[in-house]
Amino acid sequence: DAMVIQNPRYQVTQFGKPVTLSCSQTLNHNVMYWYQQKSSQAPKLLFHYYDKDFNNEADTPDNFQSRRPNTSFCFLDIRSPGLGDAAMYLCATSAGTRTYNEQFFGPGTRLTVL
Amino acid sequence: SQQGEEDPQALSIQEGENATMNCSYKTSINNLQWYRQNSGRGLVHLILIRSNEREKHSGRLRVTLDTSKKSSSLLITASRAADTASYFCAPDEEAAGNKLTFGGGTRVLVKP
Numbered sequence: 001d002a003m004v005i006q007n008p009r010y011q012v013t014q015f016g017k018p019v020t021l022s023c024s025q026t027l028n029h030n031v032m033y034w035y036q037q038k039s040s041q042a043p044k045l046l047f048h049y050y051d052k053d054f055n056n057e058a059d060t061p062d063n064f065q066s067r068r069p070n071t072s073f074c075f076l077d078i079r080s081p082g083l084g085d086a087a088m089y090l091c092a093t094s095a096g097t098r099t100y101n102e103q104f105f106g107p108g109t110r111l112t113v114l
Numbered sequence: 115s116q117q118g119e120e121d122p123q124a125l126s127i128q129e130g131e132n133a134t135m136n137c138s139y140k141t142s143i144n145n146l147q148w149y150r151q152n153s154g155r156g157l158v159h160l161i162l163i164r165s166n167e168r169e170k171h172s173g174r175l176r177v178t179l180d181t182s183k184k185s186s187s188l189l190i191t192a193s194r195a196a197d198t199a200s201y202f203c204a205p206d207e208e209a210a211g212n213k214l215t216f217g218g219g220t221r222v223l224v225k226p
Binding site for chain 2: 004006031033040041042043045048050055088090092094096101102103104105106107108110
């Protein structure tokens with residue numbers, strides 16, 4: 001089945017220690033998104049790629065970076081995680097057309113910062 | 115991109131009852147989408163209603179859209195314990211490109 005896969009599902013890191021979260025998709029979608037979701041809150045968009053074009057949200061901290069080496073994979077790098085970065089990180093994809101722009105989400109990676 | 119606002123924030127019902135939640139938004143949209151999120155999981159797309167549609171059905175889900183009032187509602191009929199989840203609306207504005215901004219969600223608890 002076509003899907004969005006996130007690894008790992010749970011990630012524990014130490015304060016200030018860089019961490020990378022990964023996302024892959026078999027949907028061949030043009031657009032990939034990274035969201036941060038804290039407890040009982042809405043997912044908050046960090047950035048997205050349309051193909052290789054990177055689009056950063058204005059309020060995304062510089063501490064967060066992303067890479068998309070090919071259509072299938074996208075990575076979220078947190079350079080120096082703080083306690084406030086503990087959250088669920090969700091990856092999503094969409095076809096990126098005006099007719100079909102539903103988003104398909106992975107199961108998420110829950111990040112704990114010690 | 116714009117944020118939908120859901121109402122109520124939380125809803126508790128008995129199995130078999132209907133659950134209704136509402137979404138309001140601020141500006142013109144191409145479509146409005148509803149998503150479900152089970153605890154600790156990713157979001158799942160439920161239904162999309164286009165701006166020229168007024169009502170749409172999918173199984174036990176019924177979505178309405180009133181563009182004059184800038185509001186939408188999601189009705190889950192004959193609820194089941196498995197419907198326990200958070201439900202998010204996401205208005206899609208043309209100017210937003212490929213982005214959606216999710217509202218705070220409605221947390222639905224269906225008691226067996």
